[in-house]
Amino acid sequence: MNPALPHRSLILRLFPFLEWLRGYSGEHLQRDSLAGLTVAVVLIPQAMAYAMLAGMPPVYGLYAAAVTPAIAALWGSLRQLATGPIAIMSLLVMTTLAPMAEPGSAEYVSLAFLLALMVGGLYLIVGLLRMGQVMAFISHSAVKGFTAAAALIIISTQLPHLLGLKVEKHEYIFSMLVEIVRGLPGLHAPTAAVGFICFVIIYGLKRYRPQFPSGLTALALASLATDLLELDQKGISAIGRIPSGLPRPMLPGFDFEVAMGLLGPTVVIALVSFAETYSVGKAVSSETRQKVDVDQEFIGQGLANLVGSCFQCYPVSGSFSRTAINFGAGAKTGISSVVSCLIVVVALLFLTPLFAYIPRAALAALVISAVLLLF
16 A cells, blocks of 8 residues: 555545646636636625625625635535525524624624634534435425525515615514515605615526626716716615725624524534535535535535634535536636635725725625525
8 A cells, every 4th residue: 555645535535626736737727717706796895785684784695705715615525516605594694693682793704704704614524424414304395395485585585675675683584574565655756766776777687697797887977877867866775985905903802702603503504504605505516517525525615614704604515506607607626716815805905996886786686586586
């Protein structure tokens, strides 16, 4: 037996991306760069929208998009998987933390970082102990049922932003929908018009030009209209100034009592979000003939959340829509996700002033159009 083999096996276990980097070529780089750019165009607006859905300021969605996709891609097993902020994870973060702190507050944001740390730690433990087979016990029908229900809840949370309604928040969807119906007489017509137009643009481009960046186009047009027509002076709420620059490294604040209170939700969030990641992985691997190593995928997602929590990121997971875009754009390896992260970094450094005029109604239209895919 060659004594170098165990050593090489250990290195590949620690750095699994070295396996596919050995045969990397210029053609792969060209395809990955194009796919990474295509995904970034979708990722940037979605990251801001999903951060708001999670009760976080939009900039934290960009932080998560700048850090986590590359780590998950390099240490995961599926080369086309696009990780980052997703709708279901954002909803679960909101429902978990809203009873504990005011959404958007410093305490709430700190709890989100702690939650990412705990989710990442749980993922990593499952992956390192090779307990990935637990996913076999979660039925496909249960996952589909949950995602469809989550889509309805997400839509109900975004309708007030889309229509310019001021309604009281409720824990249950039926109460929320009743509240929305009761609030319709107070609908803010300019906000509703912006939201409806953005939704039509996004939905129409998705249907007739699937490869076109529909979300970015809608947000760009809405931002331009807000700036030129001063719509923010007419009652249309915009997201406002987003601080430029990269996330500052910092350890999440840890309180043992608070962590114990978050332990149950952490398990639920981890299982539900990974169920979507697993479903996405199976769908793509059936096309690419790749073997999905569930344990390695747990490690990749775990490292993404663990490292992300130290760079002001809230919990993330594999995205169904962006993975499909990544695969459709011709991505060959995880370098496509690295390219996406670099583009988000450039946006954080130089483009944040352009995001200030994005109407919240436009972001709500983007979220609703995205979660419709969950049905």
